[in-house]
Amino acid sequence: MLEEDIFDIELKLLLEGILLRYQHDFRDYSVASLRRRMQQAMERYGCATVSELQGRILHEPAMFAQMLQFFTVQVSEMFRDPAYFRALREKVVPILQTYPSIKIWVAGCSSGEEVWSLAIMLEEEGLLERAMIYATDINVEALAAAEAGIYAIERIAQFSENYKLSGGKRSLSDYYTAAYNGAIFDRRLRRHFVFADHSLATDSVFSEVHMVSCRNVMIYFNKDLQDRAVGLFHETLVNRGFLGLGMKENLLFSRHADSFRELSAAEKIYQRA
Template sequence: MDAQIGTTLEEFDSRFDIELKLLLEGVYLTYQHDFRQYAVASLRRRIMQAMVQFDCKTVSQLQSRVLHEPEVFAKMLQYFTVQVSEMFRDPMYFKAIREQVVPVLKTYPSVKIWIAGCSTGEEVWSLAILLAEEGLLDNTLIYATDINADSLKTAETGIYSVDRIADFSTNYLQSGGRHSLSDYYTTGYGGAIFNRDLRKRMVFADHSLATDSVFSEVQFVSCRNVLIYFNPELQERAIGLFADSLVNRGFLGLGSKESLRFTRHADTFTEFARIEKIYQRVLR
């Protein structure tokens, strides 16, 4: 009996993975969004959640809805991508930017920063506040990109639930914030609305690390907790884009569980702030 169950589970897993590949191929051909090189284990979990959400018994049923109902695909983006963030997440990362990266950025006549996979924008607004406090924001342009249109809309508004503000404020102070986070937002109708003056230095745009190319030369790239959802091939592609976009001695920031070790681009960077996962591009 146990052997029969094991065989059944193996067959289920095999069929699931086949159907998952077909779904990803169909999404790419229909909508030009490429998730084919995302980490399979993570995708499995999220596609199973989507099947429950859309009342589909198989991935094939989900595929039919996604390919024939664009509104379903729009909702599916939250399952293809992970949209989890908070302001000043990993405060020591932002403290390292404030104390070690910003002094170097100040040596440039103007600065361009790329936040790749910006999700709903918490890191974008955090960095804008930090740069404003360091007197660098007016001289900086922040490119914030993601593939999820709904997330980009949220990011542009700079409006977040009031019940999240306490955690944001704690992170802000731990990151070396010079004032009170409340200096940068107003509240109303259950939301905290961040200062529109910060928004003036931001450009939000759709960009896929899987299919798109470099669009600007920048001094700093921050792409945190995105690469962990890619397979090795796509990780290499993304890091290559960052390397190509960075000026000599430009900076790359990654998530706490991400690293350039064992990638073919490892020699392209040196460790600048090892614990905080900030790297510096070597001279070309």
């Protein structure tokens, strides 16, 4: 048996063990992506085999908490893909303005850059006071970072450029205070957030919302899990509610494709049919 075959056997056992031990289900994540990330984890923790890594994860809960960074990709920036946020301003906001109150779900919020970006956009469009943003992720450390809303000062130049290109109406500096090499975003925005641990692989819908933004998350799922996630989004959205995906994601091969219509094809914004 080839070494890569043994690696895949060990990987399956690891995922089953994590499900039984911690009730987190990664079995339907992309195998190619998991292979790469487990190899990185093995190097990081000095493990010669996946089985050795598994032993540490199952016996050390703190180790599993650290491992979540390898199962979930924590890469984001404020107003990432500015054209997406510009399309939200131009095509989605006018419809959201017709509702007396608004609920938005950011699924897989990572360290919160998108959550704070959406809040700033809603503030500038006069919608934040009647909005609630539910931000979810399976990584509790990422959720804590998202809630804190503190980002390295060297990242702010890129954030500001994105904000400008996205149609920002002020200066991004109006929304944060710089201190100790970090930018702390305005606590007034934070009043409209709810952070929660939620898994698209195992959990169900928790509220009816007007918009779901799940960007650059499903590219790490296999087709079955992608279909499950899109089914959850369809279930949670109000009639004619909105779904935003990442630039490399689409509904083309989803069994739920007919349940949505394209609102902005280039920016991957859909509307529940």
